[in-house]
Amino acid sequence: MSKYSGLPHAVVALWLVVSMPVVASDGTTKRYIVHFADPAFATTATATTAAVRTPSQRGLPAWHLRRVAAGGELVELSSAEAEVMAASQGVLAVEEDRMIDLAGIGIVDPLWRRQWYMHDAKVGIEAPVAWRDTRGEGSVVAVLDTGVTPHPEFDGQLLPGFDFIADAHAARDGDGRDADPTDEGDWKDPGDCGAKQFSPSSWHGTHVTGIVVARAGNTPGIVGVAPLAKVVPVRVMGRCGGRLSDLADAIVWASGGEVAGVPGRAPVDVINLSLRLPGACGMTMERAIAQARSRGTAVVAAAGNDSIKASAVSPANCPGVVSVAALARDGGMASYSNYGDGVTVAAPGGTLWGMGVDDILSSVDAGERGRQRPVFKYYAGTSMAAPQVAGLVALMRSADPLIGVDEITAQLVDNARPLPGPCPKGCGAGLIDAGATVSAVIEDSVLPRPGS
Ligand SMILES: [Ca+2]
């Protein structure tokens, strides 16, 4: 009894009562939030349980988990113990720590219903199921793309990025590399890189970034796959596309490697590459990706929109890359998607015809050339499928910060669902399932790992 000396008798009595082994009817414990009449009483009770119980005793009843900021103590009790507790003197309420349904917390973002790729029962990636465990807190995704434009969906969602476009003409910002990853537009006037007619700016990086990390709860708007993760926007694509040398440097930098003349940063959890160049994986790309993976950064790439084998385009065909094919609204392979052995998994990319509602809705700018104002548009492509996988990797790393890059690939593959539609030429392991994957990651996070 020495551990209880100096405490009010009432506290001792109460906690002895609830600590008595009472077998619940179902034999299991649940989480409850206990509200005490006297806050000081609660403080003492907290200190007491924290002092006398260690994590190895977690299976014992009445394990105190933490204080709830709104008031009350979170404890694990059997239902019989909870009843005893509720009837005890000085206890105002014993409330079960119930699972809150997403409909209950309310996704107010009014475009949510148009984001079929997130939640459709047949062809969606089941992001809301994964959100019961994590929304990506603590994870960082680097989006190597055209840069980003200001958008309400990004308020508080971005970390400092970088403009890796070394050529001022391609960059359109009047200089080479600098610390501002803002997208200056990739419109083409007739004559630009062989263009016969005008084509408007894509704001591709802004669209991809929205799919990963658009914030939840603002209006009007969408929700990203990992709305509590952060994105590092990295600009590698400008007028007429991007250079391999800039892309390779950006991969090294985002994964915490050294790039001359650029201040370093910590390795991100995952790099998204919604870009491709035809041919075998060259040594530059292979080395950059191997370096990134050696520092614990996963690399996700679009399989490409050429209707050819994914093994014929890089970086999708580079060793260790998670390569992503695109599914149409019916759950079969999208007509434009690359396919075959080079594909790791598939995600919705949109159908690419009709009114757009069967495509992927995300953030862009309204400007045809330069920036004008933030809006939302439907795009289709493996470029839209890859960031859903990158967002899922952010959720996985949030659920288990120690998960390695090979384990990430294995979990994505093992937990993918059979395709809801046809893909005779090969869509990898199937449709990613965010709910099943995050759940499996959490289950396996307690397993011993080599070297631990
Ligand atoms: Ca620049």
Ligand SMILES: [Ca+2]
């Ligand atoms: Ca939003």
